[in-house]
Amino acid sequence: MTSDTSDPTIRSHASELKTRRHRTSTKPGADIFSATALHTTVHFGTWQIYSTDSALTDGQHIVLVKGSVEYGRAVPCRVASSCITSLALDSAECDCREQMIEAMSTIHKVGKGVLIYLDQEGRGHGLTTKIRALANKNIGMDTFAAVEALGVPADIRVYDDVPKILNDLRVASISLLANNPDKASALRDVGIDVIEVRPISVVPNVHARLHQEAKRLRGHTV
Numbered sequence: 001m002t003s004d005t006s007d008p009t010i011r012s013h014a015s016e017l018k019t020r021r022h023r024t025s026t027k028p029g030a031d032i033f034s035a036t037a038l039h040t041t042v043h044f045g046t047w048q049i050y051s052t053d054s055a056l057t058d059g060q061h062i063v064l065v066k067g068s069v070e071y072g073r074a075v076p077c078r079v080a081s082s083c084i085t086s087l088a089l090d091s092a093e094c095d096c097r098e099q100m101i102e103a104m105s106t107i108h109k110v111g112k113g114v115l116i117y118l119d120q121e122g123r124g125h126g127l128t129t130k131i132r133a134l135a136n137k138n139i140g141m142d143t144f145a146a147v148e149a150l151g152v153p154a155d156i157r158v159y160d161d162v163p164k165i166l167n168d169l170r171v172a173s174i175s176l177l178a179n180n181p182d183k184a185s186a187l188r189d190v191g192i193d194v195i196e197v198r199p200i201s202v203v204p205n206v207h208a209r210l211h212q213e214a215k216r217l218r219g220h221t222v
């Protein structure tokens with residue numbers, strides 16, 4: 001059996017399902033999210049966790065929400081891209097884990113905020129390019145040159161799904177937790193109202209200092 005969305009019967013059923021989801025939904029996030037639950041952390045309390053519907057977003061993103069953010073202005077928000085080597089595998093090559101912990105800590109202290117963890121590993125290139133770039137770093141290249149030596153741009157991350165996520169959560173505007181000024185510009189370019197940018201202060205491990213220095217040279221406020 002094929003699924004043919006040009007079939008009016010199927011289209012009508014899909015439309016009815018969507019209407020029903022709207023009608024029965026008591027909280028934001030009925031459209032773009034495929035699942036939600038409470039997520040209790042060791043250090044930063046309990047959050048609402050969502051996964052996005054990969055049929056509607058580019059990959060399956062994770063969104064953590066703390067407190068009431070609906071119709072909120074200047075809601076503290078961290079937009080991070082996947083870094084499994086740091087967050088899951090204890091990598092000393094970058095400071096993603098430290099930044100994530102600091103962002104979660106800040107939102108936990110404020111009692112309100114959104115953390116968006118985008119499904120785009122290694123500045124958007126994927127795991128294979130990331131590990132090839134790591135091989136270049138092993139021989140002394142900085143974090144940006146290591147990628148560029150592979151013949152691809154240093155950064156191809158996209159933020160097109162962020163407005164969909166924030167719209168579904170009905171967040172009006174954000175206070176962006178970030179050290180990268182380009183990220184604020186990229187988010188504004190896709191229509192996000194970034195009221196301010198709040199730097200994240202982290203103490204990097206000894207290995208990540210070179211990574212931070214390379215970022216500083218590229219204009220990051222690390």
Ligand SMILES: [Zn+2]
Pocket residue numbers: 083086094095096097
């Ligand atoms: Zn990282």
